[in-house]
Amino acid sequence: MSRSVLTILGIVIGITAIIIVMALGQSAQNLIVGEIQSLGPETIVILPGKQPKGLSDVGGTILGDSLKEKDFKDLSKKENVPDAANVSPVVFSSVSASFGSQTYDTIILGISPSLFETFSLEVKPAGTLFGLNDVNEKSSVVILGDKAQTELFGNSDSVGEKIKIKGKNFKVIGVLAKKGQSSFVNFDDHILAPYTTVQDLTGLKYFNRITVRAKSVEAIPNVIKDIEFVLRNNHKIDDSKNDDFYLQTQEDLVKSVSSITDILTIFLGSVAAISLIVGGIGIMNIMFVSVTERTREIGLRKALGATNKNILVQFLTEAVILTVTGGMIGIVFGTGLTALTVVALNKFAGINFTFSFPILGALLGLFVSSAVGFIFGIFPARKASLKSPIEALRYE
Amino acid sequence: MLTNAMLIETKGLKKIYSIDGSETPAVNGINLKIKEGEFVAIIGPSGSGKSTLLQILGCLDRPTDGEYFLDGKEIDKYSDDELAHLRNKKFGFVFQSFNLLGRLSVLENVELPLIYAGVPELKRREMAVKVIDSVGLSDRVDFETMRLSGGQKQRVAIARALVNEPRIIFADEPTGNLDSKSGEIILEFFEKLHEDGHTIVLVTHETYLAESAERIIYLKDGLIEREEIANHKSFRKI
Numbered sequence: 001m002s003r004s005v006l007t008i009l010g011i012v013i014g015i016t017a018i019i020i021v022m023a024l025g026q027s028a029q030n031l032i033v034g035e036i037q038s039l040g041p042e043t044i045v046i047l048p049g050k051q052p053k054g055l056s057d058v059g060g061t062i063l064g065d066s067l068k069e070k071d072f073k074d075l076s077k078k079e080n081v082p083d084a085a086n087v088s089p090v091v092f093s094s095v096s097a098s099f100g101s102q103t104y105d106t107i108i109l110g111i112s113p114s115l116f117e118t119f120s121l122e123v124k125p126a127g128t129l130f131g132l133n134d135v136n137e138k139s140s141v142v143i144l145g146d147k148a149q150t151e152l153f154g155n156s157d158s159v160g161e162k163i164k165i166k167g168k169n170f171k172v173i174g175v176l177a178k179k180g181q182s183s184f185v186n187f188d189d190h191i192l193a194p195y196t197t198v199q200d201l202t203g204l205k206y207f208n209r210i211t212v213r214a215k216s217v218e219a220i221p222n223v224i225k226d227i228e229f230v231l232r233n234n235h236k237i238d239d240s241k242n243d244d245f246y247l248q249t250q251e252d253l254v255k256s257v258s259s260i261t262d263i264l265t266i267f268l269g270s271v272a273a274i275s276l277i278v279g280g281i282g283i284m285n286i287m288f289v290s291v292t293e294r295t296r297e298i299g300l301r302k303a304l305g306a307t308n309k310n311i312l313v314q315f316l317t318e319a320v321i322l323t324v325t326g327g328m329i330g331i332v333f334g335t336g337l338t339a340l341t342v343v344a345l346n347k348f349a350g351i352n353f354t355f356s357f358p359i360l361g362a363l364l365g366l367f368v369s370s371a372v373g374f375i376f377g378i379f380p381a382r383k384a385s386l387k388s389p390i391e392a393l394r395y396e
Numbered sequence: 397m398l399t400n401a402m403l404i405e406t407k408g409l410k411k412i413y414s415i416d417g418s419e420t421p422a423v424n425g426i427n428l429k430i431k432e433g434e435f436v437a438i439i440g441p442s443g444s445g446k447s448t449l450l451q452i453l454g455c456l457d458r459p460t461d462g463e464y465f466l467d468g469k470e471i472d473k474y475s476d477d478e479l480a481h482l483r484n485k486k487f488g489f490v491f492q493s494f495n496l497l498g499r500l501s502v503l504e505n506v507e508l509p510l511i512y513a514g515v516p517e518l519k520r521r522e523m524a525v526k527v528i529d530s531v532g533l534s535d536r537v538d539f540e541t542m543r544l545s546g547g548q549k550q551r552v553a554i555a556r557a558l559v560n561e562p563r564i565i566f567a568d569e570p571t572g573n574l575d576s577k578s579g580e581i582i583l584e585f586f587e588k589l590h591e592d593g594h595t596i597v598l599v600t601h602e603t604y605l606a607e608s609a610e611r612i613i614y615l616k617d618g619l620i621e622r623e624e625i626a627n628h629k630s631f632r633k634i
Contacts, residue, residue: 300495303456304556305484305512307477389483390457393495 004322007286010279011326011372012333015365017272019334020341022361025265027342027353029258036253041217042085043118044249046210046227051246065206066235066244072210074230081212081226083219086114089207091195097152099163104151108142108165108191110198118213121187127159127174135194142170146178146188165191166201220249276368279326280376287319287380298384299392312385319377320370327369331362402468403563403595404430404453409462411448411618422448424618425462430597432563435590437598437606437626440615447568449615450599454487454566455479467563484512488557492569494549498542502528502552505541509560527555531585547578554585564595571605583608 048064072089074080081087091110096103115121116129123129123143130141142163149158162169170193179187199205214223224247231245232238291298298311306314335357342355411423422445430436440446451457452464455471464472471482483489488509496505506524515523528537531551536544541552550570557565567586571579587608590596598609606612607626614621 296495297497300497301508301512302480303454303483303489303495304509305480305560307480307512309477310480310512388457390451393456393491 003286007282008279008322008326008329010275010282011323011369012279012330014272014274014276014279015327015330015369016334016337017275018269018368019331019358019361019365020338021265021268021272022364023334023338023355023358024341024353025261025268026358026360027338027355029261031351031353032257032261033254036250036257039118039250040213041250042214042220044212044214044220044223044227044247046212046231047246047248048206048208049244049246051243064244067207067210068205068234069207071231071234072207074234075210075212075227080230081223083215083223083226085213085215086117087213088112088115088118088211089195090115090209090211091198091202091204091207093198093202093204095165095191095201097148097163097165097191099152099158099161102152104148106145106148106190108193108198108201109187110193110195112195114213115211118211119185119187121179121192122177123174124177126157127172129174130194135196138196138200139194140168140170140197141173141193143174143176143192144172145176145186145190145192148189148191149175168201170197224249273368276372280323280372283319283323283373284376284380286322287315287377288383290318291315291380291384294384295387295392295395298387299389299395302387302389303393308385311387312381315381315384316374316377319381320373323369323373323377324366327365330369331365334358334361334365402429403432403434403466404428404597405465406453407463409449409452409464410460411445411452411457412460421445421618423452423459426618426620428613428620430564430595433590433593433595434611435586435596435598435609437600437609437612438615439600439603439606439612440621441601444615445618446599446601446615448618450566450568450597453597454489455483456489480512484509484560486563488560488562488565490550490553490557490565490567490570492572494541494546494553494573496541496549496552496556499540501538502533502541502544502555503537505552506556506559509556513560524555524559527559528552530558531555545578546574547581550574550578550582551585554582558589562594564597565589567596567598569600570598571600571602579605 046067048066067089072087075084076087089110089112092107093110094105095108096105097108098104112135113129113131121129127143129143130139133139134141142165144152144158152158152163153161158172158175161172163172164170176187176192193201195207212223212227214220227247228240228243232240232243235244237243301311301314338358339355342353345351345353406426406428409423409426409428410421412419412421414420424445426449438446438449448457452459455474459472463470466482466486471479474482497508503521503524506528507520510520510523525534525537528534531554533548533551533555536548541549544552553570565586570586571582574582583605586596586598590610596609598605600606609626611623612626613623
């Protein structure tokens, strides 16, 4: 009995690992997809540079300067992109802000007011958001993220105060309500200003991205076509291969994130599968021992009328019961450990993982563990079934 | 065509073992006829081939040479599965060392042949309980067999041999591991079974056991040395 327990340990560990990998992989995917979808499915992001095919291309999208003011102006015209609800440019730069003796290194985001709506941003009472006239007049106003406010002002009021960035004064007109991470941006950390103000401050003549919101999900293909037409026309590009910009829909992002987490899950799952192979070999070993020990029993059963097939099925069933038992224990362990991990991540790392019972992982675990029993049980079972009744009965 | 009344008939039955290149005959050409309902004892010193003969007659082993007719059918061409079905439906075995599955209950042990015969569970239980009752162990039905005494174990084995209503019961030294009192009880069972019309083939090396049989076949060096019609009991029926 204790021998069986030790033998199925390999299966237990393997299935536990598979359940954890699959469940956490699914949680991570849900989290990331949730972030993406918080932007709304109608949002299309235009990025400079070529569509990155690998890590080395990412630089192009951060440093690219192909998205100009004229592009934004043209995209904003109703006749050019009729199905767009709004078009918001984003420009950002790394800066050091100070108030009195306090300094805070952060990134200043230059945006247009329509982005407040896209990201559902709100200011705390006492403050206001900036408007289109602030953009047009390049007003020296900023809105502080929650963390930026704390770093510079501690607990005192900041609205109405002036902070210094690159030697210039900016009036704080509001503080963002604490929001946390959303769509990969944590606005709490940043300082927001009209994009014209930021362009003036940094001397940047381009945008890091332009966010276009389609009127509906159905309109997305049309909007994409219009954007591509406008940009290719502005940049004098004839062939889509030479595009110096690329578009990202939320659907694209979800797809690419899913494929990445899927690959990770498969990779980690394969590592766990090695434990299953080792466990399976253990099962095979114990089954061979058991077949030898029970030679007389096999002989007796055959004397009483058991056919080779009866004996084969008996030993195969025993192997499968052994591994499936291991599999079920593994599913319980794996689910428990996943739940603990999720709780720990939430509590200590602030990562908002949600726990759900990994039904797919559990089904896979059951299937795999019975397959392991079958594959590694078939040889010992066959050996048992081929014993001649009298040889087996004579065995001491 | 063979005589219909013959249940078992062998012609020149041989079993030769090759050990280290030299051939050792355990059964060396046996011609034997056993009628339905007969109680036959095969007796001989150890090494005379009596157990090997029993194993061949019980289809646990195959002869090297010769012919074996069971119910008039030549069965040495049967496949392993056909032989398994034959053992299941027509034979009951009682071994010297009982050969019970110790961790199973009396009931489960007795049910085994019925499982392989494909008898449904309820029917199986009913049949097994009836046979266990007939060997006087109805108060031990759910006992693990390893907790029984030797005599009780052999009675379970007899119940198991009887449960599928076999044509022939093969017993190999059934009292060899028992004290004389338990042995006598077992022997009485065999006598009773014979009176009920069962065909019994008993292998032993003890003359007093063989005397319960109608006919005694003396075996020596793999050959039938002589046969004799045993005691008055056998004439009672004829």
